[in-house]
Amino acid sequence: MIVEKEVIIIGAGPIGIACALACKKRGIDYVVLEKGTLTNSLYNYPLNMRFFSTSEKLEIDTIPFISNNPKPNRDEALEYYRRVVTSNQLNINLYEKVIDVIKEENFLITSEKQRYNAKKVIISTGFYDLPKLLNVPGEELPKVSHYYKEAHPYILQKTIVVGASNSAVDAALEIWRKGGDVTMVVRGKAIGERVKYWVRPDIINRIEEGSIKAFFNSEITSIKEKEVIIKTPNGTKTLVNDFVVALTGYQPNFKFLQKLGITLSEEKNRPIYNAETMESNVAGMYLAGVICGGDETHKWFIENSRIHADLIAEHISKSL
Structure with missing residues (x-):
């Protein structure tokens, strides 16, 4: 059986969660597919890691992030994003790895557990899974x-x-x-x-x-x-x-992006996308978060890529 959705979001990190919130707010039928646990990269951070950013810069969709410290730690961030997901009843499937995405009239997405047909796809897969x-x-x-x-x-x-x-x-x-x-x-x-x-x-x-x-x-x-x-x-x-x-750094899964048909620049492996809509060179496929920087994984992070969610959801809502 193929599940019909308007939007499939790949990746349930903070920006994937922000995309889910933006879609829900506009009445878009979506599901998030995540190969690991919620905010898998943050979960795998060192136990005592403390963010460079202050808590308000890690907030998504103006939902308050209250921290006991000037710089929040890993556990506080995990708790915050858990609360965002559960209190807003976001539609997220964990431990469901996406295997393939084929562009036809719509997108046919195959995961380890299910097949989906979607009009749009948002890629928000981060960069922490592949060490250099x-x-x-x-x-x-x-x-x-x-x-x-x-x-x-x-x-x-x-x-x-x-x-x-x-x-x-x-x-x-x-x-x-x-x-x-x-x-x-x-x-x-x-x-x-x-x-x-x-x-x-x-x-x-x-x-x-x-x-x-x-x-x-x-x-x-x-x-x-x-x-x-x-x-x-x-x-x-x-x-x-x-x-x-x-600890020499990490990189996005460029092979996966190329398999999806996304073009990477010769310099820094930057994926091609429209900065006003975040739509890639593949029509109907959007990019969000750190993957937009290619090899420059320090260019985009939570506090400055939160805006991607609203840009994408607004463009999608006008085209459905």
Whole structure:
């Protein structure tokens, strides 16, 4: 049996939820399909993660987000988006991965559980599912992770943290404070400029005092069971090692977008879309949220892409 819908929204992150709210407000018959849990990316953030944004900038559809802190944490955000979904009785199917989308007169969407026919499709799939790999021998070893949840597994262990972004800096500081032996390997010459302003001085001071070791202008060339080989400006070094936490960033699923017929620019893999309506080069298929930036995953985030939902829903409501 094929389920008929006016709109299918792929992805139940904050922007996917905002799109659902915007559709419901305009009486559009929609369903959200999410391959994981609600706000799957936020759920997989580190347990103690704190947002750079204040709570009001994370709000969607003017629904108040009340936080006990100047900068809300992961758990507060999860609670907020849960409440938005349940109190508004949004139509969201979790743990239902979309396998294929075929454009005919309408769109035929095939998931792991169901088939749908829809007039419009909104893609709001984020970028957190595909890590940017180091592409070095040994990266497949169990000691290597591209995600960081909490410090406890790394206590009393020699841990290399790769990267100098917010996630890498947060992980390095937390592991060190919980009793881990931390070494950072950074491709650039310094800690990233976009690191949270209240955290950046902390990591710089810990490095300068020697509490956390750091190799700048350096990169891993090989990972072994008990060692890691790195290339530095002073030559190759072999470091005794128990764990590698490679936090080198994430990227949208470009293959999925291309499979759907969406054109990507040669520069930065930016998908082609109309900035006034968010409609892609595929008629009736819209893009929302961070995926609009291609490789520039720092360009769009919750606070500045919330507007995509109303732009899309308004354009759809006029064309149904």
